[in-house]
Amino acid sequence: MDQNKIPQATAKRLPLYYRFLNNLNQQGKSRVSSKELSEAVKVDSATIRRDFSYFGALGKKGYGYNVEYLLEFFRKTLDQDEVTEVALIGAGNLGTAFLKYNFMKNNNIVIKMAFDASAEKVGEDIGGVPIYHIDEMEERMDGIQVAILTIPAGETDGVTERLVDYGVTGILNFTPARITVPEHIRVHHIDLAVELQALVYFLKHYPLENE
Amino acid sequence: MDQNKIPQATAKRLPLYYRFLNNLNQQGKSRVSSKELSEAVKVDSATIRRDFSYFGALGKKGYGYNVEYLLEFFRKTLDQDEVTEVALIGAGNLGTAFLKYNFMKNNNIVIKMAFDASAEKVGEDIGGVPIYHIDEMEERMDGIQVAILTIPAGETDGVTERLVDYGVTGILNFTPARITVPEHIRVHHIDLAVELQALVYFLKHYPLENE
């Protein structure tokens, strides 16, 4: 709310930095330079310094950055003290992959519940997350603001409409459908087919460059 | 090879356009305007016209675009007549989601084989794709240039090195690790935790805007 000047491109890299700093810390490293960081996360070192500088002068000239200090700073900045609860809609293979991933450790996010239309799955418990029938979605959501959409393409529009009516503020959409939502709801699309085809296209047309 | 001036941002949208045009065609629509297209794929109509214009004047003023013509044109441009074969490494939940997805219909890409380290999975057949043991990777790959990496984080570096030595030219990396490869190999990263955390971060810090 108060860091409104941070570029979106920077914000997208923060989780990456955070995770890597965590690794360093666990390895016992107490100091790191933008150059080292750059090699590890594959982001230009000037970009890293610029990214950090939006938060103030976090480093020391001639020295680099103190890992622990940086971690502590980002932990606060990324609102890591407050756990974010999300719901997963669609417990197929892709959904199950999410359920088994532990977002708590580095991201302080937890998938609180999942919904599915298949009677076999309802009642199950994958990765410690209970699965309810999708008909119970609205009554069970109980204040959750974010949904991960991993359902078949055909059901997308109907479910989206229900999520909007219910009142989510963010949707991570893994279906190929481009969903329509009111302006105040944020949607991020991740389209596996598009990602794969884009890679193939780049290989054929830009054979030697890097992204 | 010859379309080297096409911006990467445009190239990433092409698969999206292509898929939607296919839908239109199947619905029997023979004509479409950039405005209609815009509403369906959620891309500004001026951007669409600009994107198309990189390939020449494909439309007609006052009329719009001929769906069939556009499809035929993109089919050639996206090299859709030549099937691209890819290999999938890691047949866990995420990998299985890929195996069950049919990339042939819209993308002319086929997952030819999968590899996994688990003895139970080897010999199985998911979505018509055979699963081999990962030790047989190099001997089985047989000319395949593109790999989808859906293995646990810990195994990433070792497998990547083997893929590089074998000679892939492109990797779609779903592991959280940022892999190191020679410059001539293209890697696209899709990091589920980063995507989720970025969405959450945006919701908290940029509550009303759109991406």
Added chain:
DNA sequence: AGAAAGTCGTTACCCATTTCACAATTTAAT
């Protein structure tokens, strides 16, 4: 036929992001 409406392709501008390059500062070495 003539007028009105629709739509493209493109020019000109805008904005966000990346990167270069260097002064300032600190650390490390001799």
Added chain:
DNA sequence: ATTAAATTGTGAAATGGGTAACGACTTTCT
């Protein structure tokens, strides 16, 4: 104590992408 090496933070320039607006042309309407 001096010098050399390392490294940040940032001003300025470069890159890349998006969009408003409009002339030109086509279609549709009356």
